[in-house]
Amino acid sequence: MTRSRHTQVAIIGAGPAGLLLSHLLHLRGVEAVVLEVRSRKAVEATVRAGVLEQSTVDLLVACGVGERLLREGFVHRGINLRFDGQTHRIDLHRLTGRAITIYPQHEVLRDLIWTAVAAGREVVFEAHDVRLHDVDTDQPLVSFIRDGDEEELHCDFIAGCDGFHGVSRPSIPSGAIQSFEHQFPFGWLGILVAAPLSSQELIYARHERGFALVSTRTPQVQRMYLQCDPDDDLASWPDERVWHELGLRLETRDGWELIRGEILQRNIVCMRSFVAEPMQYGRLYLAGDAAHIVPPTGAKGLNLAVADVSVLAPALADYFDTGRTELLRDYSAICLPRVWRAQRFSAWMTAALHRLPDMDDYQGRLQLAELEQVVHCPTAAASLAENYAGFPLPEPALGIPWAELAERCVLRPV
Ligand code: APR
Ligand code: PHB
Numbered sequence: 001m002t003r004s005r006h007t008q009v010a011i012i013g014a015g016p017a018g019l020l021l022s023h024l025l026h027l028r029g030v031e032a033v034v035l036e037v038r039s040r041k042a043v044e045a046t047v048r049a050g051v052l053e054q055s056t057v058d059l060l061v062a063c064g065v066g067e068r069l070l071r072e073g074f075v076h077r078g079i080n081l082r083f084d085g086q087t088h089r090i091d092l093h094r095l096t097g098r099a100i101t102i103y104p105q106h107e108v109l110r111d112l113i114w115t116a117v118a119a120g121r122e123v124v125f126e127a128h129d130v131r132l133h134d135v136d137t138d139q140p141l142v143s144f145i146r147d148g149d150e151e152e153l154h155c156d157f158i159a160g161c162d163g164f165h166g167v168s169r170p171s172i173p174s175g176a177i178q179s180f181e182h183q184f185p186f187g188w189l190g191i192l193v194a195a196p197l198s199s200q201e202l203i204y205a206r207h208e209r210g211f212a213l214v215s216t217r218t219p220q221v222q223r224m225y226l227q228c229d230p231d232d233d234l235a236s237w238p239d240e241r242v243w244h245e246l247g248l249r250l251e252t253r254d255g256w257e258l259i260r261g262e263i264l265q266r267n268i269v270c271m272r273s274f275v276a277e278p279m280q281y282g283r284l285y286l287a288g289d290a291a292h293i294v295p296p297t298g299a300k301g302l303n304l305a306v307a308d309v310s311v312l313a314p315a316l317a318d319y320f321d322t323g324r325t326e327l328l329r330d331y332s333a334i335c336l337p338r339v340w341r342a343q344r345f346s347a348w349m350t351a352a353l354h355r356l357p358d359m360d361d362y363q364g365r366l367q368l369a370e371l372e373q374v375v376h377c378p379t380a381a382a383s384l385a386e387n388y389a390g391f392p393l394p395e396p397a398l399g400i401p402w403a404e405l406a407e408r409c410v411l412r413p414v
Helices: 016-027 040-045 054-062 067-072 092-096 105-118 239-250 301-322 331-353 361-376 378-389 402-408
Strands: 003-012 032-035 074-076 079-083 086-090 100-102 122-124 128-133 141-146 149-160 178-194 203-206 212-216 221-228 262-277 284-286
Touching: 003 016, 003 301, 016 032, 016 105, 016 149, 016 301, 032 149, 040 105, 054 067, 054 100, 054 301, 067 105, 079 361, 086 361, 086 378, 092 378, 105 122, 149 301, 203 239, 203 331, 203 361, 212 239, 221 239, 221 262, 239 262, 262 331, 301 331, 331 361, 331 378, 361 378
Parallel strands: 003 032, 003 149, 032 122, 079 203, 149 284
Antiparallel strands: 074 100, 079 086, 128 141, 141 149, 178 221, 178 262, 203 212, 212 221
């Protein structure tokens, strides 16, 4: 027999968007159930990016899930651009008063899952065959299979937080949303390495052979990327080729050395831009990667997901508190300017640093001139820094004064 019940908000997907939305709703007294197709172990183990903007950190701390982030995250006040054998530091903090924090996405997820479980909130892992029904009515329904049995979740709203390949966006009739998409003709080969830091801050390198990035996870584990063919097979990148290529693309004339180590994991990341407009249909609201994707060059994906739910949570709470629908009506209109600003910035960073398959020498020189402009022109450097460190969250972020918010938290900010 099908088990049937009601919740206020059915959230599809336990990524950063879904889990943070559920937490923010909880703080506003709104009940939600999260449905996630993968196991908790798989969610907590998936390696993704880990650059948190200042406003992301501020929000996570203010809403009580930032304790470990403050303790274990690494604050970086600058990033490096490397081209033509030279390294140029962009001082994010001096230029903007803000910094970034390196804290892997799966650690953010672990903190959010722990908080949800501690508060007795429901996150259903391994929820299979999730389907959305009647999203254009005021009584939507989500069906799914748990342990082989069908369940139905009646709800007032559905939040589609199930990433780019989820079921939420395809549940919207074609024609009701417009999609904007661009596929880049290259990918990134990412490696996790057991090695000490090669650099105190991230290095974004432009080279004739292609882009390279030196990032970090912990003082003992580093994350590095190499531009590659999107159809490359991991087997065509044995360790020696990876190190050789990283060495060439990161070479400088100042004696800097890349520290090698055991490669613990490798994957190929595809590079795509995508925006769905509007980010809502009927009683379904899309957030995070379900609504938009950026290439990872600007490190904006996770931060955009956080910004979306910082708007969606108070909009939903406002409806349940007062019956007002204005914030929900304007959800997309509030989120999309930030989304497009991140699209522009990510596309610009990507174009400035990558080698296009058909690039000629003239275009190569223009790329170098663009980077020279960034490192020598203070306003250009400030523009990069502002976009990279991130803008303040859109009003009405949370809809609760910060001090009052902290009072409602399960964990107190430290
Ligand atoms: N049913 C239930 N859950 C699903 C389904 C489905 N049909 N399809 C996908 N999911 C789950 C995924 O397993 C994943 O855990 O939805 C979650 C979506 O999480 P993310 O892809 O991380 O998306 P989001 O929360 O929007 O976060 C965006 O994550 O993908 C990175 O680079 C991206 O950093 C950005 C951030
Ligand atoms: C990462 O650490 O995985 C990372 C850092 C910066 C990026 C993308 C990914 O731009």
